Amino acid sequence: GQNIDQPTEMTATEGAIVQINCTYQTSGFNGLFWYQQHAGEAPTFLSYNVLDGLEEKGRFSSFLSRSKGYSYLLLKELQMKDSASYLCAVRDRPGYALNFGKGTSLLVTP
Amino acid sequence: EAGVTQFPSHSVIEKGQTVTLRCDPISGHDNLYWYRRVMGKEIKFLLHFVKESKQDESGMPNNRFLAERTGGTYSTLKVQPAELEDSGVYFCASSQEESYEQYFGPGTRLTVT
Secondary structure (H helix, E strand, O other): OOEEEOOOEEEEEOOOOEEEEEEEEOOOOOOEEEEEEOOOOOOEEEEEEOOOEEEEEOOEEEEEEOOOOEEEEEEOOOOHHHOEEEEEEEEOOOOOOEEEOOOEEEEEEO | OOOOEEEOOEEEEOOOOOEEEEEEOOOOOOEEEEEEEOOOOOOEEEEEEEOOEEEEOOOOOOOOEEEEOHHHOOEEEEEOOOOHHHOEEEEEEEEOOOOOOOEEOOOEEEEEO
């Protein structure tokens, strides 16, 4: 079976840095994705990692360690609009379905 | 470029009734996925189309659910007859073949009373 764990909730201050962790145990591995979802809206793609290391894209970075089954999403210079749910998802085959964690609800406070 | 669209955005039906959800993927995307999120749970895969063919329907909960994608463009997901436990948000996503990311629609919130 698939097991993807991430914290349920996090709170951080505007302008700060926050790291959202994700651990996974899946039958196969063909990439790890991070999505952002605001309430009532579509999940939107943030990042993709298939090799170990850090991928940076503006204020957002994502890290992957395949040997440890571990990833994190790093958000810098937090803004109020970053308050959302952040979903970690693992794909175990190319072009195949995503297996999601329950999501981490991030609240950014002034 | 238009994104993935879903219709309706909300649907409230009584137990035993039938509901059909529609998804229009991004033009040119051969891969189309249906997912569902029930309250308090994670988003779960239902099935995957490649063009008009069902690549994998291992996530479909039971035979009350029927998905079609005639012509390889839009897709429908029919629930007949609906049960209380079918309530949740149904998401559709699409991707180009071998592309990295899946693009999600806003979802259809289904409430069965």
